[in-house]
Amino acid sequence: MFTEFKRISRFGYQSFMRDRGSSVATVFVMVIAISLVTFLMLFQGTAAFVITSLESRVDISTYFLDTVFEEEILQVRDELVKLDDVRDVQYISKDKALEKFLEEHKGDEVILASLEAVGSNPLLSSLNIRTWDSSSYLKVTDFLEESFGGLISKVDFEEREPVIQRLDGLTSGIQTFGILFTIILGIVAVLVAFNTIRLAIYSTREEIEVMRLVGASNWFIRGPFVVQGVIVGIVAAIISLLLFIPATLFLSGPLENLISGFNIFSYFLSNIFVIFLAQLLVGVILGMISSAIAVKRYLKV
Amino acid sequence: MIRFENTSKIYGKDTAAIDRVSFEVKKGEFVSLVGKSGAGKTTLLRLLLREEDPTSGKVLFDDQDIAEIPSGFIPDFRRRIGTVFQDYKLLPMKTAYENVAYVMEVMGARGGDIDRDVSEVLKLVELMERAEHFPNQLSGGEKQRVAIARALIHRPDVIVADEPTGNLDPYHTQDIIKLLATINGLGTTVILATHDKDVINRLGKRVITLDDGKVIRDEERGKFIL
Incomplete structure (x- = not known):
């Protein structure tokens, strides 16, 4: 052989x-x-x-009511992170949001003057959520609205939807x-x-x-x-x-x-x-x- | 040893290459098959090599109907027959030595035995000094001697030569026929198909004459008569 x-x-x-x-x-x-x-x-x-x-360039933001405490938002974040579809969640506090806003509109005097006229920080705390798959954003939005609807001012999914669908x-x-x-x-x-x-x-x-x-x-x-x-x-x-x-x-x-x-x-x-x-x-x-x-x-x- | 019993081979509907042929070849005989082109010589040899099956009748080898040999055993059966062809049919990518050794290698012989036997048989066909040459470096006569050496090497019971001198000049033709006669003298049965009149007349051996697929003459010391 x-x-x-x-x-x-x-x-x-x-x-x-x-x-x-x-x-x-x-x-x-x-x-x-x-x-x-x-x-x-x-x-x-x-x-x-x-x-x-x-996909990593797309996310949705969830804005919380002014009355919601930071601990509650962080609790929501912890719940979101547990979901399989969610890749990461970033917490943006009111102050951080203002800081970013000022940075982005540095030279725009009209906006800065309007902001001064308001007197206080009008921006809301938010969570920026990214999922693994762009088709999961709707599911995450539904989850947020069902479980934490009382805390949320708005989720910008609808505004982002066309971009997400195009990406999909x-x-x-x-x-x-x-x-x-x-x-x-x-x-x-x-x-x-x-x-x-x-x-x-x-x-x-x-x-x-x-x-x-x-x-x-x-x-x-x-x-x-x-x-x-x-x-x-x-x-x-x-x-x-x-x-x-x-x-x-x-x-x-x-x-x-x-x-x-x-x-x-x-x-x-x-x-x-x-x-x-x-x-x-x-x-x-x-x-x-x-x-x-x-x-x-x-x-x- | 070999018996054709009422054997016919019909191609298509009614083209009979061989028509109810019967004859026997005894062990150690030298038999020449003669006839014009298309007389059925090659078909007889193809039936003997089990390249084809007869349409009717039998071909027996040592009393065994060769049509009934299971396909897995056909290579073993063919090793009992050495074949020599008009166009030599050497393996072009192998040297003369390797062409001869190939048969022993496929039979599973040991390396030492192969070296000894191949050298011996190449000496017999006087080609020792051309052992490392490839077929395209050899003359027609040399190629045919390699083919005969290959047919001989495994000491088959019978050597079948189909027009072995068809491509050779008269000098090499005699050379090859002498070689076949020598091999026959050593005890191997030889079946030679040819239409070379001189070869047959000089041999003075048994001649079976075929015409139109039928045996028309079978003589112990025959001549070429057509």
């Missing part, structure tokens, strides 16, 4: 090394297939970053596009690699015929092609990895201008093991399965 395995591996390696034209062509196509898959992984990473950063549409759009893009490119990658290997094996069908006639078992015929497919997959995965290092480095500058805070090269490096593992798996499995399927049709006894 071990001898057989050793011989099959040697035959596969020999074919890979000796049939250079065919090996280079299959590795080349496999690099394209693996690069497509790698590109999809990077695309998913970028899309996830964009979605998260868009945008994020689900990016996700749907990502999935479709992944499926289509994934299918293209698999088909291209599979057909190239099929063509390479088609050209060796006469050899397969000879192997059958001299009494080689199916496994002895198929094995070397499968080994060759595995080698093609490994070599292609290594080449793809090496190609993506300069490619992401080159892209990181322009992409960071487009999506601020996202460095694709850092993302690539921090996920390099997962990416290489995925490349290796795609290459090896694709090479192995394509070879096994392609050679099967010539194995009739």
